[in-house]
Amino acid sequence: MSGADDLILVLNCGSSSIKFALFERRQPVARRPLWNGKVDGITGPAPTFGETGVPPAPVxxxxxxxxxxxxxxxxxxxDQRRGxxxxxxxxxRIVHGGARYFEPVRLDAEVLADLRGYIPLAPLHQPFALEAVEQLLVQRPGVPQVxxxxxxxxxxxxxxxxxxxxxxxxxxxGVRRYGFHGLSYExxxxxxxxRHGELARGRVIVAHLGSGASLCGMxxxxxxxxxxxxSALEGLMMGSRSGSIDPGALLYLMQTEKLSPEELGQLLYHDSGLRGVSGISSDPRELLKLEAEQETARDALALYVRRAVREIGSVMAALGGLxxxxxxxxxxxxxxxxxxxxxxxxGFLGVALDPQANLDNAPVISSPASRITVGVEPTNEEWIAASRSDEVLRAPEWAGRKTATVC
Known part of the structure; x- marks a missing residue:
């Protein structure tokens, strides 16, 4: 095993951005990274690089x-920073493990070959994460990857x-529902x-609302x-992804509008959601600035909220309450x-917010009168990846093991 002072690098790769974080390899791994950052707009005209304490700048x-x-x-x-x-x-962070990988796994050529088979199910993330793995296997062959x-x-x-x-x-x-955003939900x-004690062990819905969005009922x-x-298309309306849509509409687009599978994929993953409905932006902050004057901005935000409310109701039914x-x-x-x-x-459920707590992004934003507790909890996917990677490489039962639990 490597020394106690070693570092764990975590990479979260998407189609146009790479987030990274560096953690000390301690037991347990501290939740706050030593240093983190992001390259954004990789495929665009003006990519940027930002890091801890330094705002994004052109790269x-x-x-x-x-x-x-x-x-x-x-x-x-x-390499400059680690001394x-x-x-x-x-x-x-690998988005799709299919029906085979239910635990973290040390990466090698055999596992990589398996994971390439899931690229069509997660085209915004899977190929780019695997590209990073392949490059690092060559550039840093002595460093284990998980x-x-x-x-x-x-x-x-x-x-x-x-x-x-x-x-x-x-x-x-293997055509089944898998679910995503698992590191965030973990x-x-x-x-x-x-934070919430026994309440958190009851009927909980977590709303992961980012450029991609989903709900998890626990x-x-x-x-x-x-x-x-x-795939990562189902469910909530997202920044540029459609969310759930009538498959008959997709057949219509292919048969009548003559969209190819590639064109349909571009439409559903990149040109729909807030961006598509508004015709302006995938960022709700931009749309909120324009909604007073722009009908399409209002429509996009109204549909985004309506779909979230409907889906929360659906997951609540599966939980038997909230x-x-x-x-x-x-x-x-x-x-x-x-x-x-x-x-x-x-509101029909008795949900009521404390307006000031909500503006403050407080851990609890519901009012004392609310029948359901509502809160805000920052996610920490990078720490989950760092701590699970460390566990994999320290556990004796993983010595020489190539794949995770097979089901």
Missing amino acids: VLDPAAPYTAALAHIGARI TRAIGAIGH ACFDTAFHHTVPAVEQMLPLPRAFWER YQSIALPE IGLESVATTMGF DLLIFTAGIGEHNATIRARICEGL
């Missing part, structure tokens, strides 16, 4: 291979929630009982229902207006 990337250049920039900056301390492990899966937390969801109403043969071939399963801190399914509603991720943690509008739509 020059090779236009022929911008993703490779972004990884190289991060690697060089880390004599060694990177003892690299943890990756995959931590966003789908893994949802393996406790009952089979009836995983099923799709398709012929049984497709289930046998963190909530740790943080919520620390009982006993385990996932029992979630809104994302076979004790605690938690908002997390970028929009959930920081956008008091969106939270207020969603909770207003849940």
Whole structure:
């Protein structure tokens, strides 16, 4: 094993951004990273690099291979900052582990080959995370890498929630609902009982509202229902993703509008959601500034909130009630207006907010009169990946083991 002073690097790779965080490799791993940052807008005209204590600034990337250049920039900056301390492990957020990987797993060529098969199910994240793994296997061959899966937390969801109403043969071939944002929800399963005690072990809905968005219904801190399914398109309306949509509309677009599968994928993943309905932006902050004058901005925000309220009702039905509603991720943690509008739509349940607490993004934003406790809890996916990666590499039973639990 590497020394106690080694560092754990965590990478969270998307199609246009790479987040990174560096943690001390202690037992237990501290929840706050030593240093973190992000390369954003990788495929756009003006990429930026920001890090702890330094606001984002323009960065020059090779236009022929911008993703490779972004990884190289991060690697060089880390090597400048870490001094004599060694990177003892690299943890990756891998969005899709399919029906095979329910635990973190040490990455090698065999596992990589498995995970490439899930690229069509998570095209915004899976190929880019695997590209980072491949590059680091070459650049840092002596550093073990660990995959931590966003789908893994949802393996406790009952089979009836995983099923799709398709012929049984497709289930046998892995066509089922998987669920995503699992690292975020796993963190909530740790943080919520620390803050809310036994209430967190009851009927809980966590709303992960970011550029991607989903809900997770928990009982006993385990996932029992979630809104994302076979792919990261199902469920809530998102920044640029459609969320759930009538499959008949998709058939119409292919048959009548003659959209190819590639064009349909571009539409659903990149040109829909808030961006598509508004025709302006995928960012609700921008739309809130314009809604007084722009009807399309108003429509986009109204639909976003309506879909969230409807989906919360659906997950609540699966839980048999609701004790605690938690908002997390970028929009959930920081956008008091969106939270207020969603909770207003849940007023029939007796949900009532404390307006000042909501504006302050407080841990509890519901009023004492509210029948359901409502809170805000920042997520910490990077820490989950760091701590789980460390556990994998320290545990003796993982020595030489190539794959996680197979089911």
